[in-house]
Amino acid sequence: MPSPRVLAAAAAAGAALAVALLAWTVAAGALAPAAAAQLALSVLILAATVVAVAVTRRADGKALRVDARTKRQEAALRRTGEEISRLAATVDGLAGRLEEAGHRRAEVVLAALGEDRMELAAQAERLDRLDAELHAGRAELRAGRAELAATVRQNYAQLEALVDLRALLRPRAPLPALRGWAASPDMLRLLVGRIAAGGVKTVVECGSGSSSVWLGYAVERFGGGRVVALEHDERFARATRDLVLAHGLQDVVEVRHAPLLPWSGGRDGDDGDAVAVPWYDPAALADLPEVDLVFVDGPPGATAPLVRYPAVPVLLPHCTADAWIVLDDADRPAEREVAERWLREYPELAGTAHRAEKGAMVLRRTP
Ligand SMILES: C[S@@+](CC[C@H](N)C(=O)[O-])C[C@H]1O[C@@H](n2cnc3c(N)ncnc32)[C@H](O)[C@@H]1O
Known part of the structure; x- marks a missing residue:
């Protein structure tokens, strides 16, 4: 279209x-x-x-x-x-x-x-625990190091004292180990030093053992007197006598068996408490001449807390004017309390603390 x-x-x-x-x-x-x-x-x-x-x-x-x-x-x-x-x-x-x-x-x-x-x-908890353990471990390590260093220092001090004692006294037979139950070399050197200073005729020792022999050597060499060792345990009395004999010190050291008997007394302290503890049979002290040096190393502390307290109340009346009363283990709480009581209750005494492995306190009459 x-x-x-x-x-x-x-x-x-x-x-x-x-x-x-x-x-x-x-x-x-x-x-x-x-x-x-x-x-x-x-x-x-x-x-x-x-x-x-x-x-x-x-x-x-x-x-x-x-x-x-x-x-x-x-x-x-x-x-x-x-x-x-x-x-x-x-x-x-x-x-x-x-x-x-x-x-x-x-x-x-x-x-x-x-x-x-x-x-x-x-993991975070584990890390926290590990961190805490690490801290504790470090603290333990530091404490361990400090303890080790102190032990090394102490061992050296005891070795030095022992070498000194051996050179000075020349023991004639083997001696049982020192330290532990026995007195430490530094304590023995303090005692031997006092004897070596002269004028010590009679030594009374509370608690026999190795120390009885060392004190015997010192008296033999410097004092020309004798040592009376009180021993509550008959077995230890025999053992110490054998030791004394082995060293040819039987004319110098006399070990007296003195069983522990209940004792109570002392000059009542500020709190008025008398001390009641077992102590050596007083019959063992009957014929004591004047004492120049007392070594308080017994009875054993395990017997009773203040078991060494009677030494001053009983022996002070036997002591010469310039006698020394030497307390071993003076760093132990019970012995510290004993020394404090002595000084508090016997104002005629003055105390001097000496550096020693177990602590040493020397008490003397004030002039
Ligand atoms: C501190 S010890 C006396 C030690 C002594 N003065 C010495 O230095 O060798 C006190 C008492 O402990 C007892 N004792 C001595 N040698 C002991 C030994 N090796 N083990 C257990 N007790 C002993 C004796 O009865 C002694 O009188």
Whole structure:
């Protein structure tokens, strides 16, 4: 179908041709002008009608095509819509699955994190414990080092004193070990030093043992007097006598067996308490001459806490004016209390503490 413009041109050309033909016919006198005008008008109306019909039909066709295209587009749109819906459903499904997977993963991650956190907390606790153990270990190490250094110093001091004693007194037979139950070398050196200073004739020792022999050597060499060793235990009395004999000191050292008997007395202290403890049988002291040096190393502390207290109340009356009373183990609490009581209750005595492995307290009458 030609376009309306072509159709209009064709109609106009046809109409113009028809009008020209009518004009020629009128000019030729073959047709009256009025009839020719009527015919020309009819031709023009016909041409206009043809153009109008053509235009309308063309508009209809166009409308139909538009309609068909619209329907196709609607169908395409519907399909696209359906496709989009399917895609949306797929996306929804995927999103749901992703979310679910995400949740599961998150749960796994959280669980792992939870386990890791617990493991970390346990590790932190272990670290804290190790840190505390390390601190304690360091403190123990420091204390151990200090103790070791003190032990080394102490051993050297005792060795030095022993070398000194041996060089000075030259024992004639082997001697039992010192320290422990026996007096330590530094205590013996203090006693031997006093004897070596001169003027010591009689030594009384409370508790016999190795010290009895060392004191015997010192008196033999410097004093020319004797040692009376009080021993409450008959077995130890025999053992010390054998030792004395082995060193050829039987004329210098006399070991007296003096069993422990109940004793009570002393000058009542500020608190008015008298001391009641077992002590050596006083019969063992009956014939004692004046005493220059008393070594208080017995009875054993395990007998009673203040078991060494009677030494001063009993022996002080036998002592010379410048006698020394030497208390061994003076660092032990019980012996410290004994020494404090002596000094408190006997104002005529003055005490001097000496450095010694087990502590040494020397008491003398004040001038
Ligand atoms: C401190 S110890 C006296 C030691 C003595 N003065 C000395 O230095 O060798 C006191 C008492 O312990 C007892 N004794 C002595 N040697 C002992 C030993 N090796 N084991 C157990 N007791 C002992 C004796 O009865 C002694 O009188």
